Amino acid sequence: MGEPIIDVRDLRKTFRVTERQEGLAATLRSFVRRQRRDVNAVAGITFRIEAGEVVGFLGPNGAGKTTTLKVLSGLLYPTAGEAHVLGFVPWRRENAYLQQMTLLMGNRTQLVWDIPAADSFRVLQEIYGVPDESFRRTVGELTELLELQDLVHKPVRNLSLGERMKVEFAAGLIQSPRVAFLDEPTIGLDVSMQSRIRRFVAEYNRRTGATILLTSHYMDDVVALCRRVIVIHHGHLLYDGPLADLAERMAPYKIITATLRDGAAATIDLAAYGTVTGRDEGRVTLKVDRQGAPERAARLVNELGENLADISVEDPPIEEVIDRVFSEERVGTAT
C-alpha cells in the first residue's frame, strides 16, 4: 500500500452553540453570561483511504458526517486532530489542494441560477485554470455520462431538481479532481435518477481513478458503490471495513425464508426453529442465530421434508443492519 490519499487521525470538531432562551429576563441575563453548550460533532475519528477507493460514510442524522466532509474539504477548522488529503492540510485551503478536490452537497447549489450551466462551466474552467483541450474532453465525457446535451444550455433555474443535480455534478468535476467528497448526492431524486447518478459515480471512479468518500441515507447507493464503509455515530467511529462484513459483525443473526406447500403452514409450528418475523401465505421468515443458521436450515429440510417447497438463508437486509447499528452504542471497530 502506498501513501494514503486521505489520512485522518483523531479528528475532532466541537461546535460551541449559544443557547437562546425565551423571555426577557433570560435574554438580559444572556448579555452578562451566555449559556454555552459544546456539541461534539466529531469526537475523535481515525481512518485512512487509499487511492481509487470508493468509501461509504454512514451514520444516522447528526452523526457528524457532513461536519467531517467539511473539515476534509477545507471548509471547517477542526478543534483537534490531524488530517491530510493528497498530502495537504485541507483547512489551509492552498490553491494546489482546492484544484484537486471537490465537495458536492446534494442539498446545496454552486451554479449561477441566471445563466446556462455551459457558461458556468467556462467560468469554472478559468478559475481552475483547466487547459482548453482537457476542458473539452472532460465536458464531453461528463455530457455523455450524465446525458447533459439538452440541459447545459438552459438557465439553471429552469431545470428540475434531478436535472440540476446532474449539472451540479458536472460543475463540481470540471477540474477533474483526484478526491471527491459527495454529501448525499442522490437526496431528493427519483429512483431512476438515483441509479443514473450511482452508475455515473461508479463509472467516473473507474475511468479516472478518483478517490471518493460518499455519504448517503439510501443503502442502494452504498451497496452499488462501496466495497468499504465507515460508520460513525455521535461523532465516534463504529465500524470501518468491508460492507460485506458489516452484517456479520453488526448483526449476529441471519434470515431463513422457508416456503411451505399448500396447507402445511397451518399445521407446522416453525417457532421451534427460530423467531418468526414474518408470515405471508406459505412464506415464513425466521430470524436465527448467525452461528446456528446452517444447522437450523438443515433441520428444516430434514424434518419438513415434502412440505418444504423452497428455502433460503441470507444476511438481514442492509437497512436493518444499519438500523441496528445506529440504535446501539459503540460496538468496536474492525481494521
Place this chain on the structure above:
Amino acid sequence: MIDVYRALFVGQIQAASQYRVQSVLWMLFSVIRPVIFLAAWVAVANAQGGRVASYDVRDFAAYYVALSLVSNLATSWNAYDFEFEVRMGRLSPKLLRPLHPIHYAVVENIVWKMTTIIPLLIVLGFVAVTFDARFRATPVHLVLFVPSVILGGSLAFLGGWVIATSAFWTTRVHAVSTLWDRAVFIFAGQIAPLALLPGALQTIALVLPFGYMRGVPAEILQGAVDVPTAMLLIAVQAIWVAIFYALLQVVWRVGVRQYTGVGA
C-alpha cells in the same frame, strides 16, 4: 487572471442582461434623490437672490448632475448580497475554489454600471439642460476626474466589503450597513456640496472617508476646485483606498477564520 475576469464578465453580462429593465429602473430611481436636493437648493438660492455662498443656481445644477453620475459609478451593495450569501450557505462553495470571492463582486459591480451608464447619461443630460447647468471644468479637470471616480468607486466598494464582512460575526448586517449608508448620505455630499457644509461639519466630512467616495469626484467633474486642490484630494482618496484595502485584508482573514471555525 485576465482570462478569469473575461470569463466572469461574459457570465455576468449574460446574467445581467436578464435584469436590464430592473437595472435601469433602479438607476432612474437613484437619480430622483439628487434631483430633489437640486430642486430644493435652487429654491433656496432663488429666495436669497440667486446664490448660496459661492454657488449659484447653475452651479448647483452642475454639482448634482456630477454627483448623480458619481453616485452611480461609486455605489456598492455588497453588504446586502454578502449577508444573503453567508446566510444561504452560498459562500461556502466559493471559498472552496481557488479564487477570492471578492472577484465575483468586482465583476458584478462593474457590469451593473456598464448596463446602466448610457441611459444614465441620457437622463443626466436632460437634467443638465433643464436646469441649465454650468460646468467650470477644464480639460485637466476631466482628465483628473477619471482617477478620482475610480478611486471613489474603489473606496466605496472596499468600504462596503469591510462592512459586509461583519456578516461573519453577526446576523444583523442590515443594522450595520444601514448605519454606513446613513453616514454616506450625510457626509458624502448628497445633502449639500462639501464646500457649503457649515464649519464643523465640513471639517468632519473632510476627515471621514465618505466625501472621498462621491463628493470629491463630483466637485472635480464640476470644476468647483482648482487643479492643485483636485490633485491633493485625489492623493487623499488614494490614501483612503490603501487604508481600506489593508483593513479588508485583516478583517477578511479574521472573519473567514471565524466563519469556517464555527460552521460553514
